[in-house]
Amino acid sequence: MGKLHDKMLMVMQMRNFSARTIQAYTAHMKAFVKLFGRSPDELGSDEICQYLHYLRSEKKASWSGVNIGCCALKFFYENVLGMEWNVEKIPRPKSEQKLPIVLSTDEVKSLLNATFNLKHRAVFMTIYSAGLRLNEALHLKISDIDSKRMQIRVSQGKGKKDRYTLLSNVLLSLLRTYYRMYKPKLWLFEGNTSDGTLYPGSIQRAIHKAKKKLALLSLLPSTRFAIPLLPTF
Numbered sequence: 001m002g003k004l005h006d007k008m009l010m011v012m013q014m015r016n017f018s019a020r021t022i023q024a025y026t027a028h029m030k031a032f033v034k035l036f037g038r039s040p041d042e043l044g045s046d047e048i049c050q051y052l053h054y055l056r057s058e059k060k061a062s063w064s065g066v067n068i069g070c071c072a073l074k075f076f077y078e079n080v081l082g083m084e085w086n087v088e089k090i091p092r093p094k095s096e097q098k099l100p101i102v103l104s105t106d107e108v109k110s111l112l113n114a115t116f117n118l119k120h121r122a123v124f125m126t127i128y129s130a131g132l133r134l135n136e137a138l139h140l141k142i143s144d145i146d147s148k149r150m151q152i153r154v155s156q157g158k159g160k161k162d163r164y165t166l167l168s169n170v171l172l173s174l175l176r177t178y179y180r181m182y183k184p185k186l187w188l189f190e191g192n193t194s195d196g197t198l199y200p201g202s203i204q205r206a207i208h209k210a211k212k213k214l215a216l217l218s219l220l221p222s223t224r225f226a227i228p229l230l231p232t233f
Contacts, residue, residue, distance in 0.1 A: 045090050118181060
């Protein structure tokens with residue numbers, strides 16, 4: 001895309017889009033251009049509809065994934081090329097509305113006990129006890145843990161908003177054990193990503209592995225598992 005790619009990137013950065021959104025939007029634009037082998041300023045609503053259909057029929061993307069692709073293309077054509085988005089010719093896919101799988105307290109304890117890696121266990125416990133999203137937990141700094149006020153500061157969480165959440169005694173005890181073993185410097189959960197944080201995929205793999213282990217023991221349902229939000233326990 002060349003200059004168009006650079007312009008799109010600049011506009012997204014100026015609007016303070018998250019790194020994940022920028023990555024997703026640029027990935028869709030590259031795939032869109034690759035599919036038709038032409039510059040996007042030479043393509044229109046017919047090709048956009050074909051691309052969205054391609055995502056669903058060929059790539060087997062979820063409706064949520066197709067919707068992200070639609071948002072990426074809409075942003076590009078409106079904000080980079082300054083073109084009007086034809087809502088009549090380009091219908092926006094509706095995402096499926098599914099309730100998250102919420103585990104009981106006993107199931108959460110079983111999941112934690114099946115996780116032998118102390119760092120992974122500390123991440124899991126932080127997510128469940130403090131009610132954090134995975135990305136929020138992985139971007140906690142040591143200074144965000146306030147043991148005097150028994151609070152955790154979440155910086156630039158969902159919607160790029162700061163907030164505080166509760167720090168339980170059980171979580172604090174585990175984090176102190178984890179800290180003595182790993183001795184992190186800046187980030188609470190250090191890893192090998194470009195910014196020094198832990199890679200989300202490693203946590204997702206670990207939690208699926210623990211879930212699979214418990215499913216074999218019939219301690220957890222064998223349905224698809226997603227990280228839900230639980231109250232502090």
